[in-house]
Amino acid sequence: MAAYAERHYGLRTHVLEHPRVIVEHVTVSRTFHPVFSEFARDVPDRELHELPGLCSHFVIDTDGTIYQLVPLCLVCRHTVGLNYTAIRIEHVGLSDREIMHTPKELAASVALTLWLMQRFDIQLRNVIGHNESLTSPFHRELVWRLRCQTHGDWIRADMNIYRRRLVALVVGGSSSGLSPRPARAPAERGWPGSRVGRWSTSTEAVKLAAEVDKVPTF
Numbered sequence: 001m002a003a004y005a006e007r008h009y010g011l012r013t014h015v016l017e018h019p020r021v022i023v024e025h026v027t028v029s030r031t032f033h034p035v036f037s038e039f040a041r042d043v044p045d046r047e048l049h050e051l052p053g054l055c056s057h058f059v060i061d062t063d064g065t066i067y068q069l070v071p072l073c074l075v076c077r078h079t080v081g082l083n084y085t086a087i088r089i090e091h092v093g094l095s096d097r098e099i100m101h102t103p104k105e106l107a108a109s110v111a112l113t114l115w116l117m118q119r120f121d122i123q124l125r126n127v128i129g130h131n132e133s134l135t136s137p138f139h140r141e142l143v144w145r146l147r148c149q150t151h152g153d154w155i156r157a158d159m160n161i162y163r164r165r166l167v168a169l170v171v172g173g174s175s176s177g178l179s180p181r182p183a184r185a186p187a188e189r190g191w192p193g194s195r196v197g198r199w200s201t202s203t204e205a206v207k208l209a210a211e212v213d214k215v216p217t218f
């Protein structure tokens with residue numbers, strides 16, 4: 001990852017020192033399993049043919065289960081121009097619109113995002129969809145041919161709704177409809193659990209949400 005960071009950002013490090021951006025993505029899959037398999041292979045990606053392979057800090061399943069695949073201290077490769085400073089959240093589903101209509105998944109997503117915003121002091125305007133990457137003030141890319149590269153997941157219209165949900169969670173606090181639920185360990189599903197951390201939507205996230213005293217405008 002350090003070699004990638006040097007090629008693309010002029011930073012020879014694999015450490016995610018102070019993340020300033022959260023990028024929301026869509027897996028374009030029906031389940032978590034193929035997503036995990038794809039990331040675990042660590043082979044050059046099909047689009048840009050580079051190493052290291054694509055990865056994600058988090059993947060949220062349709063039932064609201066949050067899987068942490070990569071520690072937050074490590075850079076992940078997921079969004080051209082922003083990997084050096086961004087946390088990736090993947091959502092199982094075929095489109096952002098579909099995820100917006102999957103209540104448990106969306107609730108888990110906004111709770112996790114808000115918790116990350118609080119933990120790393122990330123501003124609301126820097127919670128973006130992958131499709132908004134090119135207009136981020138943190139976007140930087142040394143490879144010319146990639147300077148206008150982005151993907152179609154999480155368009156601005158859907159992210160505006162998503163950001164309003166974040167604000168509503170702060171304003172509504174624990175009355176936001178979120179409730180604690182147990183996470184299922186990946187090992188129980190027969191996956192290599194040693195590679196995967198797990199997390200569930202928690203009262204802690206709701207509590208932290210209520211402590212955010214100022215929501216930036218967007």
Ligand SMILES: [Zn+2]
Binds near residue numbers: 024025026151
């Ligand atoms: Zn994406």
